[in-house]
Amino acid sequence: MIMNKIENLSFEECSNKIFELSGMMYEPEIASDIWLKILKHKWILSEKLGRDVGVRTSCIDFLENTDQAVDEYFTQRRKDTLREMGAQTISSDLWNTISDSQPPKQLIQRRVILPLIEEGLATKHGVVPPKAIVFFGPPGTGKTHFVKAIAGILSWWYIEVMPSMLMANGVEKIGANLRHVMEEVRGLDRVVLFIDEFEELAGSRDMGDRIDKSITNEFLKQIPLFKNENSKILLVCATNYIRQLDSAMLRPGRFDCIIPVGGLDDAGRRTILEYYLSKINAGKVDIESVVEMTRGFTPADIQYLFQQIASFSFERELESNTDYLVTTETFLHMNPKIVPSLSADVLDEFEKDSVTYSRI
Numbered sequence: 001m002i003m004n005k006i007e008n009l010s011f012e013e014c015s016n017k018i019f020e021l022s023g024m025m026y027e028p029e030i031a032s033d034i035w036l037k038i039l040k041h042k043w044i045l046s047e048k049l050g051r052d053v054g055v056r057t058s059c060i061d062f063l064e065n066t067d068q069a070v071d072e073y074f075t076q077r078r079k080d081t082l083r084e085m086g087a088q089t090i091s092s093d094l095w096n097t098i099s100d101s102q103p104p105k106q107l108i109q110r111r112v113i114l115p116l117i118e119e120g121l122a123t124k125h126g127v128v129p130p131k132a133i134v135f136f137g138p139p140g141t142g143k144t145h146f147v148k149a150i151a152g153i154l155s156w157w158y159i160e161v162m163p164s165m166l167m168a169n170g171v172e173k174i175g176a177n178l179r180h181v182m183e184e185v186r187g188l189d190r191v192v193l194f195i196d197e198f199e200e201l202a203g204s205r206d207m208g209d210r211i212d213k214s215i216t217n218e219f220l221k222q223i224p225l226f227k228n229e230n231s232k233i234l235l236v237c238a239t240n241y242i243r244q245l246d247s248a249m250l251r252p253g254r255f256d257c258i259i260p261v262g263g264l265d266d267a268g269r270r271t272i273l274e275y276y277l278s279k280i281n282a283g284k285v286d287i288e289s290v291v292e293m294t295r296g297f298t299p300a301d302i303q304y305l306f307q308q309i310a311s312f313s314f315e316r317e318l319e320s321n322t323d324y325l326v327t328t329e330t331f332l333h334m335n336p337k338i339v340p341s342l343s344a345d346v347l348d349e350f351e352k353d354s355v356t357y358s359r360i
């Protein structure tokens, strides 16, 4: 048990003592810290008044006069937690790099962002803003990009958790680490918590071993606690393998929406192509031909194509010592070297999953 160093009181006992004396309830860990301060305050107060002041008086006096100190303490603690968890701020511009036609942008706007921004109006109409959502779809389709863009447009903190981070002190500890992360984030405000490779923590219990099962159970326990919190927090989980998830995880009541993130239409590809074209030494490029030749490409494929093109043009110029401009010809040359991720088979499977699992 964790003990308070001065009086040999456990954190719980500190919390109970403060409650008995003042009627104020603090989380055990915080109570332990405050308890030390109360004892110090008792000493200072006794010195000041020249008599021995009781612990009840000291406790009430401390809490009444140090509201601000307690607030500062909480603010500092939140800052520490944000730093510990690697919280990032994301530019609101990221949202605009996504074409309006790229699914599921409009859906996210309608179901997630607007209810969170237009809180009053949402309440008036009985719309419950989402607290927990899932993104699924093939690798490279922009799931992570969407989560960051949501944090950016909401101006909330972005915290990313990968299952590998929870494994640092052994697989046995994953469940406890997950609980710790969720508890910490619940004490924060204006946070998007992103759990990537979600299937690793929420896999089917039918197939998993004892540890897998306990991790999935822990996750199932944590979601309602997370959703009950009044603060502004949004949990987003993403997976490339929705079929591997435990069926209980996907039942209504746990996640508010389960959203497919799939292929790009022409306009979606054009927007991303224009973005990457602005970063290379481009000459005359017929964008419509490139839009055409990148059918079946994910955003990740497009990014890879541009990396290849950038190296190619860089090397050409090194060799020839003359300005090398990327043209439609360069794309015609490089494009066939890249196999689009969204083959007919992949798209077919994704369509099936979309029918089976989507809840929007």
Ligand SMILES: Nc1ncnc2c1ncn2[C@@H]1O[C@H](COP(=O)(O)OP(=O)(O)O)[C@@H](O)[C@H]1O
Pocket: 097, 098, 099, 138, 139, 140, 141, 142, 143, 144, 145, 146, 272, 275, 299, 300, 303
């Ligand atoms: N709309 C977009 N505009 C520009 N780049 C994008 C866009 N969507 C995704 N990307 C880029 O494509 C790559 C793959 O996207 P990512 O979000 O990591 O996919 P996923 O999480 O689904 O595997 C990332 O490098 C990301 O920055």
Ligand SMILES: [Mg+2]
Pocket: 143, 144, 145, 196, 238
């Ligand atoms: Mg990702």
